[in-house]
Amino acid sequence: MTFLVTDQCIRCKYTDCVEVCPVDCFYEGPNFLVINPDECIDCGLCEPECPVDAIYAEDDLPEKYKQFTEINAELAKTWPNINHRKPAPTDADEWKNVEDKLPYLEK
DSSP: OOEOGGGGGGTTOOOOOHHHHHTTOEEEEESSSEEEETTTOOOOOGGGGTTOEEEEOOOOOOGTTHHHHHHHHHHHTOOOOOOSSSOOTTTHHHHEEEEEOOOGGOO
């Protein structure tokens, strides 16, 4: 099993989760973070750290986010690794409670 980053992270990209990951399995895109499922050790430390509740255990992933299993795996192959906390985008709080943000994902 792995943990996955979902829709809520898009355009928010808070990096609190990255700071607690013991295996550095997060990867950073222009406006989204993903978890490499091949590197995640299922420790669960990242899930409670996400201020927008964007991280789910694969077994608990709501149906509406099932496509993020593939999105995380695909983008982790091409995006650079991130292993330290960074400031969130200046408009992150404005996007915090917006639903259905997949159209805004920048690959």
